[in-house]
Amino acid sequence: MSVDDSNADAGRKPRSDSLRNRELLIEAAKASFAASAGEASLEEIARRAGVGIGTLYRHFPTRDAIVAAVYRREVQQLSDAAVSLLAALPPGEALHEWMRLFVDYIATKKVMASALSSIVGGLPELYAKSGELITEAVTLLVRHAREAGEIRADAVPSDVLRALVGFTYGNADPAWEASARRLIDLLMDGLRPSRPAP
Numbered sequence: 001m002s003v004d005d006s007n008a009d010a011g012r013k014p015r016s017d018s019l020r021n022r023e024l025l026i027e028a029a030k031a032s033f034a035a036s037a038g039e040a041s042l043e044e045i046a047r048r049a050g051v052g053i054g055t056l057y058r059h060f061p062t063r064d065a066i067v068a069a070v071y072r073r074e075v076q077q078l079s080d081a082a083v084s085l086l087a088a089l090p091p092g093e094a095l096h097e098w099m100r101l102f103v104d105y106i107a108t109k110k111v112m113a114s115a116l117s118s119i120v121g122g123l124p125e126l127y128a129k130s131g132e133l134i135t136e137a138v139t140l141l142v143r144h145a146r147e148a149g150e151i152r153a154d155a156v157p158s159d160v161l162r163a164l165v166g167f168t169y170g171n172a173d174p175a176w177e178a179s180a181r182r183l184i185d186l187l188m189d190g191l192r193p194s195r196p197a198p
Contacts, residue, residue: 018059021049021051021055021059022059024049024050024051025045025046025049025051025055025056025059025060025066026066026069026070026073027049028045028046028048028049028050029045029049029066029067029069029070030070030073030074030108031048032044032045032048033067033070033111033112033115034108034111039114039115040115042056042057042060042063042066045066063115063118064118064119067112067115067116067118067119068119068126070112071109071112071116071126071130072126072129072130074105074108074109075105075129075130075133075134076133078098078101078102078105078133078134078137079133079134079136079137081098081101081137082094082098082136082137082138082140082141083140085097085098085141086140086141086144090148090150091141091144091145091147091148091150092145092148092150092151092188092191092192094141094144094145095141095142095144095145095150095151095160095188095191096184096185096188098137098138098141099160099164099184099187099188100181100184102134102164102168103167103168103177103180103181103184106168106180107177134161135157135158135161138157138160138161138164139157141157142155142156142157142160143157145191149193150192150193151191151192151193152191152192152193152194153193155191160187160191163183163187164184167179167180167183167184167187168180
């Protein structure tokens, strides 16, 4: 079964109310999964979004489709944040803030774990694409911070990402998020260029 959630024929532009309903459904699904440890029904999602179940099925014909759409949006928002943070903050601060957003992304993925694990087929592809987007984002941030001299010249994006994944490991512990944020601060301290002794 495919996890494709497209609902418009090629060449046909969705109406603005259709796009609004789709966003409402994705937001409602995210909230419903968070409130129910990923076990929310489609009826609950439609009710939370304030639309009929028929509207939900027009956008997302299966539960898999809406689960995949929520996950895709979370990954896309994390990826897009790299560019917007670089536009608003110095590169080192942008990298630091993006790493905090990575913890939020893992927290959402955690509450969606059971819903994601129930997807029939397509999950490896979903994860592969998300991995690409996250790798591109951290590569962009590390490159800019390195070029600005705000982190060490030998900082490697894959090392930063590996550290972040390690920080979020063991997220069954209730205190994992606070611990991950402390570790991110320590990582940033270690990434800053060493200052010559006075």
